[in-house]
Structures are given as structure tokens and as C-alpha cells.
Amino acid sequence: MKRVEGLRVQLDAVAYLKSVKKLLGVTYRELSALLDIPESVLSRYATGDMLPSVATAEEMLARLEKAYPVPEVVRAKVKVYESYVDMSFAYLPEFWQLYEVYLARRFAGVEVDKVLTAAVDGIPLAVAAASRFEAPLVVAKTYKEPGVENYEYTYLREGRPATLYVPSPLLRRRDRVLIIDDIARTGRTLRALAELAARAGAVVVGASVLVAKSGFSAGVDFPVDVLYTY
Template identity: 40%
Template sequence: MNQLEAMKEKIKVIRMLRVLKKSYTYEELSKITGLPITVLNRYVRGKVLPSVERARELTEKLSPYLNLEDEVRRRLKYDSFGFFDTMSVLSDTNLLALIAEEVALRYMKTGVGKVLTAATDGIPLAVQIANELGIDVVYAKKKKEVGVDKFYEINYVPSASGSITTLYLPAWALKKGERVLIVDDVIRSGETQKALIELCKQADATPVGMFFLISVGDIVDKLKEEYNIPVDALVRL
């Protein structure tokens, strides 16, 4: 194991503790881990890192208490009309990093060279996944950036609005033949994600998969069948 791999193991368990601390008290975590509260507090605050051996022990002890799908479901906030807010998920960088690590493991050997998303809510997760894969993240916007000469662009009609929406992606963002992972926070009808696929086609880039934090309905299965690539969601509603 090299130094980078060792550091990743240490940081991962710190992230696990920070996520769990939002649901468990230090007293409860102490019983789970067998460590004094003072030690756990120093880990959570980043004052000290555990050794590799202790990090592995803690990961084994904490894993049964941290299910990422359940954690996301628990944090969703619903209004009286049944709409949900994802802010408490997207704002937690430790939770997103743990999710991103799992996603990156699935695509590490696919030769993916870019992560593509649509601004704005998909950006936090896309950045974390790209970081884990060690590649760049690019995102399509609904407005043209000043200072960019050439764009790929696609018009589509989101079913929720009934009006034409245009996505713009700088032409330099994707290269011909580049393998692309499409990421977003929530997928409902799939129109935006199909638009991202079309942007890849314009750039002669190749989508190798899609990942979503949350999917509504059976759209994930439909996209998988239509494009014949891996399409996954952590939470299905």
C-alpha cells in the first residue's frame, strides 16, 4: 500500500464518523467502536488521524451502521405536495464523498475520461465522483458563457415546464472518442439526461454510464434499455 492509499483509508473513516455523528451521540459511537469519546472527538474534528490499522478496524465496526441509501432517504425533506428537497444531502460533502467512492469503483476500469452533468444541482456530486476517478468534470449550462467561442448545444422540452430549454456545452469540454460518465442528483422524466447524451454525440464522445443520486419511477430501467449502458441510482422512489 502506498502513502496515498493509506491516507484515503484514514480519511474515509473520518468521513464515516462525521456522517454518523449526525445520527449518533459520541456516547453511542464510543460503544460501537470501543474508543473513548475524547479520541472520537479528535477524529471528527480532524485534530488527528487514526493509523491505517485502526482505520480498518473502525471501518469494519462502523459499516453496519452506515447504509448510504438509507442515509439519503432519511435526509430527504418532503412538502405537503410530495415534492422533496435534496439540500441536506448535497450540502454534506462527507456523505457525497462516500457515495462518490462507491461510484468510482464501478467505473475505475472503464477508461472514463470526463464526468458530465447539467448545472446546477448535479455539480456537487459530479465533482466528488470526478475527484475520486482523478479526472475532470464538465457541465452544460442553460446560458452561453462569455469568452467561449464555440459550443455544442441541444434544445429539448422538459415535461414539467412545457417550454423549450437549451443546454450549452463549450466545444473544448469533450474530445472526440472521450469516454464520459453522466452524473446528476435527481432524474425524473429523463429529458435532461437524454440531452446530455446528445451533447456527447455532437462531440463524438462516448457515454459509458449514468449515475443518479435519486431516480423517480422506472426511468433508470428505460434509459438502460434505450442506450445499452450501465444506468444506476442510489435511491429509487
């Protein structure tokens, strides 16, 4: 393992530790019992005073992911009401860190040149994805950027026509694109994003949907990962 890869594992383990503690209220005592590491040492990891060895970090990640898988964290934090889905947790830096680790494992070995999302709610998650894959973020907006050619696609959203635009210089032919969608009810926005990528000659290598409504059907020819279905 290269040194930078080992450092990434160490940082991921500490990020996962801190995130589940903050998001789920897990105590150091509980984490110590799970990880077989003294509470005082875990505290020093969390404060940045020291890092676990690469071997320890790998074991920490394995145990943390098994005990607190990211889809279950989403299940615990999302609140579904009759006409509203509260996803405010997705705006927390602690969740972004978990999401980065999850994406890195879910799409391990996948080359990503661009991360594509629709304005505006999916942007925080897409920023986390772009950071992890070290790829530029492209945001499809509901208006044209002036002075530049745009790819555009019109579709029905909640029974009304909606159009998404992406400035043509931002998506290139043969770009490998990862789509990020915070919530999918019908799959229409996801398919619209895929169509924009296709019009640019780019290739969608996958999509991550944080929350989807029961009955959601992507209807696309690339892998779509859904973390939680309500």
C-alpha cells in the same frame, strides 16, 4: 498498498465517521459500540489529532458502510412533498464527503476523464465527483458560450423544448465521461447529457443519479446507479 492509497483509506474512514455523526445525529457512544473503538479515540480522529491505522480504517469503513449505507442516508434526509423534493442535504459538505466515498466504491476501477452534469442543481455533487476522480468538471448550460463552437441537444423537459450546450473544447473524442444527475424524473436530461457526450465522440462510462422518481427509465446503454427512488 501504496502509501497514498493507504492515506486515502484513512481519510475516507474519518470523513465517513464525521459525516454520519453530523448528518444522522449518531453519538460517539453509538459509534464506539459499532466500531469497538473508545469514544475518546474517535473524538481525536474527528478533530484531526490522530489518524487510524490503515487496517483500522479499513475495518471502520466496512462497519460504517454496513450500518449507515449512503443510499439509506439519502432516504433519511430527502423530503418528498406533493410537488417538491427537498434535497437541501445534498448541498452540505458532510454529504459530499460521503458521496465521494460512495462513488469511489461504486465505480471502482472505472477510468474517468471528465465529469458531466447539467446546470445548476447537480453542480455541487458533480464537483465532489470531479474532485474524487481528479477529472475536470463539464457543465451543460441552457445558453451558448459566445465565441466558441458548442455541442447542443434539444429535448422535451416538462412538456417544453429545452436545449443544453457544451463548448466543444471541453469534451474531446474518446473522453471517458461520468454523468452526475441530482434528480431524475423521466430520464430525459440524463439522455440529453449522454447525447452531448456522443456528439463529441466521448464515451459515457456510467452515471450516478442521487434521487429518481418511481418509474424512471434511463434508456441508455451504460450503467446508471440510483441511490434512492421515491
